[in-house]
Amino acid sequence: MQLTINRIDTRYVxxxxxxGPWLTFIHQLGGDHSVWDQMAGYFRERFTVLRYDLRGHGDTTVSTDAFSIDDLADDLAELLDRVGAPSTHVVGLSIGGMIAQTFAANHADRVDSLTVVGAPAFIPDDARPTFAQRAAHAREHGTTSLADATLERWMTPDFRKAHPEVVEQIGETIARTPAEGFARAAEAVSRFDMRDKLRNIDARTLVIAGEHDSGTPPAASKVIADTVPGARFETLDAAHLSPVEQSQRFSALLDSFLRNPI
Incomplete structure (x- = not known):
């Protein structure tokens, strides 16, 4: 299904x-809504599950202008308005976790609970050039050239060896991501910093980190749990894509969190 959200033709499922209650999943940089296929299958009997493609990803058109993570959070707010969702449980992975944090701070009345997966509270100054370099590389060489190195960061060697079909599918998604869409999102990530807003988040919060995530080490995610009042922190035996690599444990952890509001 397609809607025009803030002048962007946006694909959603x-x-x-x-x-039941609304449950929204937000994907990673260089991904699309399909990364949440298994979770949608698990939760759709008890929730109204919403997935969508971010600007310049999947089947959502590329933004002609630069944007921020705040803009992407506003996209979600507009999408919820258009599909008739007064509020939602929000689950975000990687850049999706940055959007989820920002959405919880900027649109607090729309958030039933917050789950942040494989995302930091901020991008350190020394890491910001990395995202600028990835943006420049994507523009010059295309996103296919980023796939192999990205897959190595996103999944552990054992998982990649045992599930080549999953690796292939995710690699194809990276390669299909428009270069400019990837680049603009990477530039938005480079400017991300929630440190001044996290203490104001009052939604129930779960933070999940992959024990082997080299891009967003558990310590970087734990800052969120240590700052948001009452937040819960968990780790899984995975790299960056813990919902894929540890889908059963991830779904059980999320299910327990959603079922137990206290």
Missing amino acids: LDNEGG
């Missing part, structure tokens, strides 16, 4: 077999 709605699974509402259960007709």
